Amino acid sequence: MVVVSNLGYPRLGENREWKKLIESYWSGDISQEELDQESKVLRLANLKKQVDAGVDYIPVGDFSLYDHILDLSFQFGIIPKRFAKEEKDLDLYFAIARGDKDHVASSMKKWFNTNYHYIVPEWSKTKPHLTSNHLLELYREAREVVGEKAKPVIVGPVTFVALSSGVQDFTAAVKNLLPLYKHIFKDLVNAGASYIQVDEPIFVTDEGADLVEAAKCVYSYFAKEVPEAKLIFQTYFEALIDAKELSQLPVAAFGLDFVHGLEENLEAILSGLFADKVIFAGVVDGRNVWSSDFIKTTELLKAIQENVAEVVVQPSCSLLHVPVTTKNETDLDPVLKNGLSFADEKLVEIKLLAEKLKGIDNPAYTQHIQNFDKLQAADFRNVVLENLDNVPTQRHLDYSQRQLLQQERLGLPILPTTTIGSFPQSPEIRRKRLSWKRGEISEEEYKEYIKSEISRWIKIQEDLGLDVLVHGEFERVDMVEFFGQKLAGFTTTKFGWVQSYGSRAVKPPIIYGDVKHIQPLTVEETVYAQSLTSRPVKGMLTGPITITNWSFERTDISRAQLFNQIGLAIKDEIQLLENAGIAIIQVDEAALREGLPLRKSKQQAYLDDAIHAFRIATSSVKDETQIHTHMCYSKFDEIIDSIRELDADVISIETSRSHGDIIESFETATYPLGIGLGVYDIHSPRVPTKEEVIANIERPLVQLSLGQFWVNPDCGLKTRREPETLAALKILVEATQEVRAKFGKA
Numbered sequence: 001m002v003v004v005s006n007l008g009y010p011r012l013g014e015n016r017e018w019k020k021l022i023e024s025y026w027s028g029d030i031s032q033e034e035l036d037q038e039s040k041v042l043r044l045a046n047l048k049k050q051v052d053a054g055v056d057y058i059p060v061g062d063f064s065l066y067d068h069i070l071d072l073s074f075q076f077g078i079i080p081k082r083f084a085k086e087e088k089d090l091d092l093y094f095a096i097a098r099g100d101k102d103h104v105a106s107s108m109k110k111w112f113n114t115n116y117h118y119i120v121p122e123w124s125k126t127k128p129h130l131t132s133n134h135l136l137e138l139y140r141e142a143r144e145v146v147g148e149k150a151k152p153v154i155v156g157p158v159t160f161v162a163l164s165s166g167v168q169d170f171t172a173a174v175k176n177l178l179p180l181y182k183h184i185f186k187d188l189v190n191a192g193a194s195y196i197q198v199d200e201p202i203f204v205t206d207e208g209a210d211l212v213e214a215a216k217c218v219y220s221y222f223a224k225e226v227p228e229a230k231l232i233f234q235t236y237f238e239a240l241i242d243a244k245e246l247s248q249l250p251v252a253a254f255g256l257d258f259v260h261g262l263e264e265n266l267e268a269i270l271s272g273l274f275a276d277k278v279i280f281a282g283v284v285d286g287r288n289v290w291s292s293d294f295i296k297t298t299e300l301l302k303a304i305q306e307n308v309a310e311v312v313v314q315p316s317c318s319l320l321h322v323p324v325t326t327k328n329e330t331d332l333d334p335v336l337k338n339g340l341s342f343a344d345e346k347l348v349e350i351k352l353l354a355e356k357l358k359g360i361d362n363p364a365y366t367q368h369i370q371n372f373d374k375l376q377a378a379d380f381r382n383v384v385l386e387n388l389d390n391v392p393t394q395r396h397l398d399y400s401q402r403q404l405l406q407q408e409r410l411g412l413p414i415l416p417t418t419t420i421g422s423f424p425q426s427p428e429i430r431r432k433r434l435s436w437k438r439g440e441i442s443e444e445e446y447k448e449y450i451k452s453e454i455s456r457w458i459k460i461q462e463d464l465g466l467d468v469l470v471h472g473e474f475e476r477v478d479m480v481e482f483f484g485q486k487l488a489g490f491t492t493t494k495f496g497w498v499q500s501y502g503s504r505a506v507k508p509p510i511i512y513g514d515v516k517h518i519q520p521l522t523v524e525e526t527v528y529a530q531s532l533t534s535r536p537v538k539g540m541l542t543g544p545i546t547i548t549n550w551s552f553e554r555t556d557i558s559r560a561q562l563f564n565q566i567g568l569a570i571k572d573e574i575q576l577l578e579n580a581g582i583a584i585i586q587v588d589e590a591a592l593r594e595g596l597p598l599r600k601s602k603q604q605a606y607l608d609d610a611i612h613a614f615r616i617a618t619s620s621v622k623d624e625t626q627i628h629t630h631m632c633y634s635k636f637d638e639i640i641d642s643i644r645e646l647d648a649d650v651i652s653i654e655t656s657r658s659h660g661d662i663i664e665s666f667e668t669a670t671y672p673l674g675i676g677l678g679v680y681d682i683h684s685p686r687v688p689t690k691e692e693v694i695a696n697i698e699r700p701l702v703q704l705s706l707g708q709f710w711v712n713p714d715c716g717l718k719t720r721r722e723p724e725t726l727a728a729l730k731i732l733v734e735a736t737q738e739v740r741a742k743f744g745k746a
């Protein structure tokens, strides 16, 4: 018998119903009761869909009102000390995630190498305890709809602690959690659970190599204390770090990723390590949108099947990372559309693959292969790689000399103030955009409106006293999608949303062919903004690595080739901006860090390719043109050398949400170029106090020189509302003025 399993289903809904629901609770439009009812409707609909698709093990507990890691912290009573209060209610839950008037939110970090962000569990002295058995409630609810097919999903104790902050003693922390997990497992088994998926993705990372002993202790404990629980030790995003040892864990099954960790995982299987084990084989890519190569995948499944006790077919990871369905993408070229596979289509794929393995010949299987072949043969997939020999990858002068020329041209004060690019997108802008897309207003009218916003905000920035201005990115819904709409080789979808953090979703474009610059991308808005002011306006572009990492990329050429193609396209745009007189151009690489391979052994090659492509994009400018870049929060210490090698004149870094640990690397390493360490957190609606901002400016000045430091918020302001943005920027400028005064210069 070959059965199929799923690891997690997208929360957002076909039409982002989930997002809308949660935001309407935040804005007070619906009560908690309504939120509970409506979220149940969404949850059950997701389950129902999966039963209908023929999934045998349907994930339960993957649904969340914000983030599944926060759910777990909450369930374990791991509440940041500053939020301590008796009532563990929903408002507390959201306050930890988003911050409130009196408290800064918990840190947010990228979920491994994805663009999903989890809320970092903050441990304090309070011993973990079960505040509720949330998973049991969800399991009971699910059983009523899908019966025995319900499969509880929970992040395992080792990964949970590894992702936490404030843990003093790792082993003790894990030990404290074990009785709680045991309790949850027991309850689930008593309620009828068969397999329980325990996600331990930390065991694909280098860090996991040091945690193998911990895994042995933990899973022996469960085997002894709850022998009746059938645990699946689930990993994804890479191969198991130490298959030899981990394959010995006393668990009922192993879930392995045969897409992103194919070579190593397959080798472990073929060497017989899992000969007597049940393997949940992740063979359909849960991270990308291309339909599977059935011929190859069927061969792979056969090879696995021959070497293990039993095989279950599943996606490589939770489908959280792909959109819901291609069904509503009616504008796509049919050949392309039929070559795509979002969550619902992936469920069909795993079903067909499992049937094939059982020897069932479904015409849909053959049809799938035909569609796949048609896509590969399509004209638009032709590969033309430009010759890069004559493209500069080195600025003429080195930084110290360039800086003088740039300063002469720009005449900025010390501690120049700026923002990261976007300003709040008012409901009015969204309405206008919608009317324009629906054809209710003309393109001219829409463009005029965008211009009026640009001009309003140029005035606002001048009045606030900011030094380097931006046009505000009002014409962009998203910093990657926008470029996807204008460059050749990309297509965008109508409903292809993916959760990024909380209710925030992005719609990654799909790169299906050769990328080329075929029209100006940003020139009109930037030049218009610059015409309104004598202060410098920064041109605002997204860099090649970020465009790739935040798109669904084609996989039939190498990543390096793709980076370079996009690098060349961005270079063309930079040239246009420079020729139009723009003196500062920012090339955002918000997602550079998140694309870093999980294994050290693969990281340098990625970084080298990334640096190369960034330098293709940015090295052709004149020395007096200042190149900025911006990166979002994450751990920077191990890539700081590569960041330096980008040779960007100024980098701004998102820092506030990490409560200081990120910026340490920039403070202690001798970073020689211009740098702005975000001085307040833009992910929270909270307006910072002047004292906080001053402290955030002064703290790094111990290590960094006055001449290299920039003052800016820590990311774009698109998601904020106008009043809080104005209030925060006013404080930012005032704080800067105070620090300038203190240092005795203006």
Ligand code: GLN
Pocket (backbone or CB within 6 Å): 420, 421, 422, 473, 479, 540, 588, 590, 630, 631, 632, 715, 716, 717, 718
């Ligand atoms: N320039 C972009 C903005 O301000 C950068 C966003 C980001 O880093 N995610 O919106």
Ligand code: ZN
Pocket (backbone or CB within 6 Å): 590, 630, 631, 632, 633, 654, 714, 715, 716
């Ligand atoms: Zn950012």
